[in-house]
Every structure is written in structure tokens, then in C-alpha cells.
Amino acid sequence: MGYPEKEDTFTNQEVNRGWQKQAREEVSYWIPEADISGTLPVGLYGTFFRNGPGNDEIGGVKLKHPIDGDGLVCALTFTGAGEVHFKSRFVQTEHRLVEQKLSKLQYRGGMGTNPQGVVQNTWNLTKYMITPSGGKNENLRRLMNYRNPSNTNVFYWEGKLLTSYETGLPHCLDPVTLETLGRDDLRNTLTLRSFGAHFRYDPSQDSLVTLSVKPGLGNEKPRLGINEYGRKWELKYNQVFNIPGLNYAHDFLLSKHFYLVHMSPFVKISRWLFYQFVLGLNSPGESMKYYADLPSRIIAIPRRPEYQKLLGNKPWLELDVDPCHIFHFTNIAEISEGSENGEPTRLTFEAVTLGKNFNMNFDKGVFLSNYSVEPGVLSSFDIDLIDCKCTQRKAHVASVEFPSVHPYRHGIYTRYSYCVASDDKQNPIPFTSILKYDRESQNTELWKSHGVVGEPVFVPRDGYSSSGNEEDDGWVLAQVYLPKQHMTDFVILDAKNLANGPIATIHLKHHVPYGFHGTFTPEVFGHADVRGGMNLRPAKL
Template identity: 30%
Template sequence: MPAEPTLKQLHGRAFASLHDEMDYQVARIDGTLPPELTGTLFRIGPGKFEVGDTVLKTMFDADGMVSRFVLDGKTVRFTNRYVRTKQYLGGDVMSQRGITTNAPTLRGNLMPPANTGNTNMATICGDLLAMWEGGPPYKIDPDSLDTLGYKRFDGDRLGYLGSFSAHPKWDPNTGEVYNFGLDLLPTPRLRCFKVDRAGRSHQISSLKLWDMVWNHDFALTENHMVFVLDPLRPNIPTLLRTRSLAQALDYQARNGSTRFALVPRDGSKPRIIEHEALTHVHVTNAFEDGSDTVVEFFRFDDPDVWRKLGQAWQEPADPTDPRAHLTIEEWPRGHLSRFRISKSGRISETVLSPSAPMEFPQYDWRRSTQEHTVTYACKATEDIGHYNAVTRIDHRTGVQSTFDFGLAQTGEPLFVPRSRTAAEDDGWLLVLNHDLRSHHSQLAIFDARTIEDGPLATAYLEHHLPIGFHGTFSRRIAG
């Protein structure tokens, strides 16, 4: 009889590749699907963790795989397809470096990192896009999931790399989309732009950064794009020693500060406000309160988190190797906070949750640019090595409620309102979960107000889905 897998081996299953592309109607659904919940859920993340004989060091370098769930109120249909990136079409040859994995040739390491299209999905001006922050997005056919090439916006160019960050933001009042791209040469800059309703891009600011910093996300208010720029910089000597970009990231708290940048949407001069150094990844939302600007995000307790993650990335993340997961002691802990920036430049922090391993904050996107009252997120319980729970923080009452999936790897929750005019928290929370014991994944559908009661319905897949990142929901039923 084969030995039972160890706990660390079970954790490693989250990083197991899925090479097959499938299309089938889900046979097993526990509970009852909400009849009003109709549309299509698109999720994206890494699909395979090797290129030929090269084992990728982390999920960030893996080719993007789209997972689609079509819901008609009675059934769930699942389809998955890989984004046809240059790396994917190259088969067994890794011709360009990744973020954490170097290519086997000097030429490949001198090129920009491969655009894996694996980070987020969004529908912008009618086009479904698969995004990765270091290059242009890929256009995806929502019905066939075919890759239709790069999406090149008309209007102002997106810079020499075509960078279109993986976290665009919408203004629900104007229909405009705002985003940024990071340019490192000839001088480091944040290139800020908007996409109008006709799909034309307009540069509104080019923010000089003085030094190289890595930035992943931002928030939008009625009048500003809001950036939180931590002192996370690539160490050039480390890069020249052929280490990967991720291993070269250096958190320089002693020599730098976190800069809050308020970039006016009308193109006028940005404001930069210095703050003590802190660490974060994703931003929830931002809004204006009188003359103040308020921005919400998870702040990590340990400012050294990037060095620890970099150490974990120094060896190949073989799915059967315990290095493929971070234990709870190593997993970043943090708390949800709102930072208030006054007109005079004073910054104050309000803590909204106890410290815990939490990230991937989400909210009702109809509240973008306005104050929201509920935040959803992934959470890890104290004895599990992955995010394995979904949590809800009600800012009106201060109550935090959680549903624990057990030994699992749980993806980012996505809120879907019951209707266009429904109250902020009246709707459903859609969560992808990977049961690590059975090595199968499920789509869990919660009442967004009572997630602690468990899912209303669970659709069981015939296989697992590797650890994923972000996604979007469309009311259109894809065919």
C-alpha cells in the first residue's frame, strides 16, 4: 500500500500542473444554484510549472490558463484553455527569463521577462483581456477562449514595453477605465492613462520615480489615481550576478520611505507624501472624504517579508518538494487598514482587522471611487500552509465572519450583486477552492451576507485547478 502523503506533500498539490484542456458540464452540484445568478465567471492563473526541463521557481513565471464557469441558474459548464503566449507556443524552450526563473541562455536573460498573461482578466470596451503587468494584455474570445493576439489600444501609446498593469480600475459614474504601466528605461516612471468608452487610451501623467520601485496595484477616487509606493527596489549588482528579478528585489526601509502618490485625473501636478516604510501588495479601494483622501489595503506586519519570499524562491518549486509551499509561520501576516491623507499632507492609519495571514481584498466594484462598507478577502487559519478560508469584514459593525474550507487552497473571492440596483452586500460571493486531500477543485457560491453559514451551492470539478490569481464575472452567458 502506498504511504499516505505528508502534510507538506499535500500543500505542494496546489502547485501541480494541469496540462489538459477540457470542456464539460459539471455533474455534481451540492446545494441549490441561485436561479438569478446567471452569467460567466472567468478566472486566470498559472497552469503548468515547467518549460521543458526547466522547473519554474514560482507561479509567477507559469503560462496563464483561463478557467471559465458558465452559470445559467440550473447548471454549471466548465472550460479551460491556455493563453497562447510566446512561451507556451515555444513548447519545451524557455527563450526568455521570467520574474523568478532565469532562462538557460545569456541572450534569454538579457531580454525582458516573458509575458505570461497569467495575472488577471477584465472586460474593457467589450474585449475580454488576459493581463500581466510587464507588457500588453492578450485579447481572449469569451466564447471559444481562443487567444486573438495583443490588445493595442488606439490613442496614446502604452510605452516601449506596452505595459498595461494587471489591475485596471473603473469609474462606475463615467465608464472610464484607468491604469498604469511601469517604465524602467531611460528613467523609471509610472505612466498613468485612462481608456475612454471608445477604447482610446489617453496619457494623463508620467510620474518620475527618482529610483526603481516595483508597484503592482493602485486605487481610484473621483479626482485621483492613488499609488502606495513601498521602498521595494531591484538590487542592480544582484541582477548582474544573473539572479532573477524577484530575488533581486530589496526592501530598503532604512534608506527609503513609502510614498503615497496622488495623481490628478485631469493631468495636473501630482502630490507626493512621504510616510514611514511599509509593505503591501494589493489595494482594496479609495475615496474622498471632504478634502481628505482615504485608501484601504492590507499592510504586512513584517517589513522583511520580501526577503523571506526571495529566499523561498532560490530553489525550484517542484510540486513534490516541501519548498513549494510557505508554512503558516512564514506566510505573511497583516491587518486591513485605511490610511487618511489630509490636505496638509498628514497621514493617519485606522486598523480595521486583527493581524492574520490575509490578502486578496475584494469589495462591491459598484462602490469604486466611493466609501465601501464591506471587504472580502482570503485568509489562512493557524494550522494551514495556504489561504484556506474566505473572510468578510463589515466596517459598519466591526464584525469579521469567516468560512474555513479545511485542508485546502482557496482563491480570491469575487462579489456579484444580485441586481444592478441591489444593496452593496446583497449578492453572492464566488470562490474557487482546491481540496488538497481529494486533489479536486470546486466552485463555491455563498450568500455574501452570511458566508459563515457555508456555500449555497458547490460545483465539483473532475480534477484540480492549480493555484490562481484573479478574475472577473460577466452577466453575458458565454457560448
């Protein structure tokens, strides 16, 4: 089954079917050779992991938003011998296990799914407030009883395959079977009891850097936790910052000297809102909208105390930017123009920015936020560390999301980024294309699919040893949903010649629900030794 010669158009109803649940708890099979179009590239060896919501209802109750759905991890394994294995399995969180046993929705979702009405929630709150422990913020949080679907990202590092959801602990999976082994606090190093959706790998330090956020309420200060792990999950650095007003961070940037996050004017924390959440009148996701009284700022935080000298001995630097919300960044570069000692004087980066009309309404049953009203655009930022100013401009006019870069070049200058895109000004969603952006020339390259594309993941040609290669020497992998057929393909694109289209396409005989984020690791787990007669390689990253 190849792509049609002419571009298809899809109805919202057809696109919405891509969110429908996976019917089986687990799917596992080898892809027949006849279902692979084109030629699998020589050297593509490893596993493409991808996570996203695998169900749109629980016990017959429709979820209010896809983000409330349980995590479904897919593993697409390339043995290097011309064979491909597909596997998908739900993350067995404690919340999912209870609801599966009862065949009934039991837990709230952060986007508004609620198994109880206002009357029951009011009664629960009243009972809790009259108890000796009532009224405490932690107890109120427990009263809301939000689910942790562990559905946002998945990655492999030092023997652990972890799934994440930013308000809770990650879950550890067996990379061979995708069996859920349980929640993992990484040897009690996640002191904020949360684990961000995104991470960064620092090749200069051979470190994995993670993010945790806990919003402030009442007398509690908001807390931003950043951990840096070495091999065997050794905790190298653990820092917690109390930055007033920083109550949310989905992603962050990592440079040699700094961490960067965005303080969003779309996330408000107040006791009144908190009680609305408890009563079920509102939810964290539904309350995301522009608050004109809140600042929009880029926060630059020195990675080490000795780097504070670069900011005039400040613990962090807050820089006002145009009102926007940022879910995702690309990568950051430190520039040393005019510096006699090589220290950075400027920081440049790109991010997908959402304007003042942004909210998290499930837009037309197609996308997670109201992109038809407020599409995200790729914006470039330039921070002057001497004058303490930040300028920004629109880098491209297309509607984009889910940017990705070379996975082993965080903190190192990168030229290219890859996003899902729609270049149709009349239809910012669904995303039907993949866009490659060149920050040096500001040129773009676009591949138009004949379906709805998921996050593109760049796979360097030589895996862990790719640092000496050209930056775009590799492939781009992406999931493509075909609305007319209600089926899913996975495509492999040559990153250097993106517009030429897939060099290979893997056609599944069923659909896979849309995903959020994924990663590629140049390892195979339990497959190549069974089918291809190859030895498993030791895990390195």
C-alpha cells in the same frame, strides 16, 4: 462530494500539488447536475473568469516559482437556467508557442527561472556590448529575454477579453473559445508597452482605468502611465507621470479626484542589479527585499490638472508611511469633514501590508511569498489632505491576501471587502478561509473551508444594474482546492451570510491549478444559446 464535518489538516506536500500543471491544453464540459451540491441561486447569470499559472515545468525543467508559469484562463459560465459550463485553456503567448514546439525551456522568468547558465549569459552580454548598439538600456532588456506568461488577471470590457502580466502587453482572447487572438496594444495607446495586473471601473464616468509602469535606469526616469477608456475603447485620458523612486506598482486606487499608488522600499533599481539580472545571478523577483535606504510612501495624484488645487497646486503628494510592501488595495473613500465647498479633506482606504521581512521566496512550496515568516495583514490608512499626513493601523490580525470589493463601486464609498485568510496564528498559510471585513463596524465574518481557497470575487445580484442595491447584496465566488482528493471545487457564498457556508458547490472531477486573479461579467458567451435556449445578451462592460 460534500465537505467533511471536521476540518482537515494538510501537509505542505499535499498543498503543493495544487500548483501542478493542467495535463491537457484545453478542458471544456458541462457540469453534470449530480456534481452540483446545494441550489444555484436564481439570478446568478454570467461568466466567472479566472487566470493563473497552469504549469509548473517546461520541457521537464521545473520552474523556480509559480509566477513564471504560463497563464491558464478558466471560464465558469452560469446560464441562469440551472446549468453550469466549465472551460479552461492556456494563453498562447509567443513564448509558450515556441517552447511547446521545441518541448524545451527557452525564456527566462522574472522570478529566477533561467534556461542558460552564467557562462552563456556572460558571453551573450560580451557580444552585445561590443556591437554598435550595445549598452543601451532597451537592448539590455531584450538581451534578458524575459517571458510574458500573461498569467495574472483576466477581465472583459467592450468586446475584449484581456489577460495581463504587468511587464508586458496584454493578450486578447476570444471569450467564447478562449482562443488567444494575440497581443493587444489597445490601438497603440499603451505607450509604455506594459499593462498593469489591476484595473478599476469608474461608474461615475463609465470608464475603465488602467495602469502601466516602466522603471527607471541610469538617465531614464521611472514612468507611471494611467489611461482612462470609454466605450469602444475610446481613450479619454492618457497621463504619464515621472515620479522619482516610483519603479513598481502592482495595484492602485481610484477616487473621484485622485489616483493612489504605493512607493515600495522593496524594489531597488541600480545598474549593478541590472547587470546581475543580465548575467542570471539574480532576477527582479528574487531581488525584492527591504532596502532601508528607500522610502515607503503613499502617492496621491490628481486625476485632472484642475484638481491639483486640492494639494496646494502640487502635481502629486508624497506621504511617508511605515516601511511595508503593498501588492493589493481594497477601495478608497473621500471624506469632506470641515469642508465648506464639499471638497475632500481626507482619504481613507485599506490595503494588505507586508512587513520588513517580506521577500518573494516560494514559501514551503505553498505560497508565492514568505508568508510563514511575514504574513500580510489588512491595514487601514487615513490621509489628512490639509496637514499632509498619513496615519495607519492594523485593521485585523488574520493573515490575509487577495482582497476584493464590489466591482462597480470603485471611487464610491464601500463598506465591505473580502479576502482569503488564515486565522491560525501558527500557520499563516495556506489560506483556508474567506474573511469579510466591515470598515464601519470593524467587525469580520469568516467562512472556514475544507481546502485551500483562492481569491474571492464579489458578484452583485443585479449585475450592471446593481448600484442601487445594498452593497453586499450578491454572492462571493471562489475556487477551493481539496489537497486530500487533489480536486477542485468552486463555491458560491451568500455575501450577506458568509459564515453560513456555500449555498452551492460545483465539484470538478479534476484539479485546477491555483489562480491569481479573476473577474465576473454578467454575460454568457456561446453557451446559453446552445444548451439553454436563451438569447445572448449584448456586452455592456
